[in-house]
Amino acid sequence: MSKQLTIQPSGQQITMQDDQTILDAAMAAGFNMPYGCKNGACGACKGQIISGDVDYPDGYAESALPHMERERGLALYCCAVPKGDITVECREVAATKDIQIKTLPCRVQQIDKISHDVAVLSLKLPTTERMQFLAGQYIDLHTKGGKKRSFSIANAPHESEYLQLHIRCMPGGEFSDYVWNEMKEREIMRFTGPLGSFFLREDSDRPIIFIATGTGFAPIKGILEHAFNKGIQREMILYWGCRSLQDLYMPQLPSDWQQQHPNFTFIPVLSDPQPEDQWQGRTGLVHEAVMDDFNNLSGWQVYACGAPVMVEAAYTHFVSHGLPEGEFFSDAFFSSKDLGKPKA
Ligand SMILES: Cc1cc2nc3c(=O)[nH]c(=O)nc-3n(C[C@H](O)[C@H](O)[C@H](O)COP(=O)(O)OP(=O)(O)OC[C@H]3O[C@@H](n4cnc5c(N)ncnc54)[C@H](O)[C@@H]3O)c2cc1C
Ligand code: FES
Known part of the structure; x- marks a missing residue:
């Protein structure tokens, strides 16, 4: 059974698939919602439900949506699945609207261990594929074991032929251990990005x-x-x-x-x-x-x-x-x- 998602104040209407989250449905329809972890942990996607009800089949972290806020009708759009037609409040993030999220290969160009526990990784992008991103966004690197790990892009888009990442080595950290101990320059990796809504709001003149x-x-x-x-x-x-x-x-x-x-x-x-x-x-x-x-x-x-x-x-x-x-x-x-x- 199809469900209708209505987003206010724009009034945009989206037909949702049964198990889709509000964020997934909105993004698939080209409506750019703010988000961070996409996993019910950070609260960056939180918004007000105007009418309708949601389920959380995969749960969420209580710290991201305390009980009181859920009672007041707030929801985490990245993991909330509507039970039927729903109307929510959300202002579109205009700056990332035309930026395509892609899964791309990249080559490890350089690994610099610049301190006792931080490695700076330079990833060279394919010459045929430019990646558009906003300074401050992040990527999900695909690990050899098929997992994804998030890392922020540490350079600005005017240097877009490579991506710089600052990777803190976590003892026992699957991916960072690999970077620290095994990764070789020229290795090919895959990543998905750019992701997230952490970027400079340039329409403001606030300090x-x-x-x-x-x-x-x-x-x-x-x-x-x-x-x-x-x-x-x-x-x-x-x-x-x-x-x-x-x-x-x-x-x-x-x-x-x-x-x-x-x-x-x-x-x-x-x-x-x-x-x-x-x-x-x-x-x-x-x-x-x-x-x-x-x-x-x-x-x-x-x-x-x-x-x-x-x-x-x-x-x-x-x-x-x-x-x-x-x-x-x-x-x-x-x-x-x-x-x-x-x-x-
Ligand atoms: C949006 C976003 C952007 C991020 N950007 C960066 C970045 O630019 N640089 C960076 O270094 N990290 C960043 N992180 C954190 C990074 O994704 C995680 O630390 C990741 O789990 C590391 O993967 P791993 O395989 O090395 O460790 P895992 O195998 O995931 O973890 C192994 C062990 O290390 C512990 N651990 C892992 N990460 C941390 C941590 N950050 N603090 C304390 N304990 C930890 C875990 O609890 C676990 O016990 C970002 C996370 C998010 C959500
Ligand atoms: S809780 Fe982090 S994006 Fe939804």
């Missing part, structure tokens, strides 16, 4: 706070390189939180940007500096450093990326410090294990 932990720096690097390339003059501040100095795996680059661009400031924050670091800079949790500096965030736009716990804390605290909810954009780096957690 920007970027906040990253660990390799959450990767998509922010892409966004900043894009902004510098386009000559965007908005004030931009990067808070980059790591445990100790050895985890700040690319410190020179943002320091150089600060020298070159008067509208950019770099604030590294270490949560557990080691005696040998002789650290004179900021310490503590990175979102707390932002709050120490700003009493009122009502005029700002925030882009947060990295550990889910930081993204969640940043959202909660920044909104309580006046940041409008719609001015917070994030990619939370859920691991495959988080995504496979028992769900509600």
Whole structure:
């Protein structure tokens, strides 16, 4: 039995297949919804059901849609399957509308182990296939075992003949272990992308706070390189939180940007500096450093990326410090294990 999905305020109507999620049906019909993990973990796809009811056959993480929010009619569109006709509220993400998501081969051009646990991977794209993407988006790499692992694109689209990824080596991490120990240059891989809604909103003139932990720096690097390339003059501040100095795996680059661009400031924050670091800079949790500096965030736009716990804390605290909810954009780096957690 076919079901009708109506999306407000545009009024677009889509005929859905039985087991399709709202996100899948909308994207297949060319309506670009915002999303992140596509797996019921991050909450980036959350929206209001106006009429109708949904099921969650594969479940979702309670933290992404707390019970109270579900009671208020909110739903995670990436995993909600309507029981019948449904009307939902969602504003289209116009910027990614004309960007095609493709599955492409690529060649590993270079593997640079630039710190004790981060490898920078350069992937060369086929010369016959240009991949259009927005700075900050991510790709899903297909592993040899047939799984998919998400990694953010760390370069900007004006350098589109290759993709740069920053891969943190997780002890026991299937794919990152492979990158660290076995992967060879010139190897051929496949990936699907570009994915996600983490990109610079260029229609705004608000000053920007970027906040990253660990390799959450990767998509922010892409966004900043894009902004510098386009000559965007908005004030931009990067808070980059790591445990100790050895985890700040690319410190020179943002320091150089600060020298070159008067509208950019770099604030590294270490949560557990080691005696040998002789650290004179900021310490503590990175979102707390932002709050120490700003009493009122009502005029700002925030882009947060990295550990889910930081993204969640940043959202909660920044909104309580006046940041409008719609001015917070994030990619939370859920691991495959988080995504496979028992769900509600
Ligand atoms: C949208 C998105 C973008 C991402 N971009 C990046 C990126 O640019 N760079 C990057 O390094 N990661 C990124 N990640 C996280 C990355 O996809 C996961 O860490 C992935 O699970 C790593 O795969 P693996 O096979 O190495 O480890 P897995 O086999 O998936 O995990 C093995 C073990 O390591 C632990 N683990 C894995 N990842 C993490 C983590 N991030 N933090 C704590 N413990 C972990 C797991 O709990 C598990 O115990 C992104 C995630 C998402 C959803
Ligand atoms: S995209 Fe739906 S919860 Fe992450």
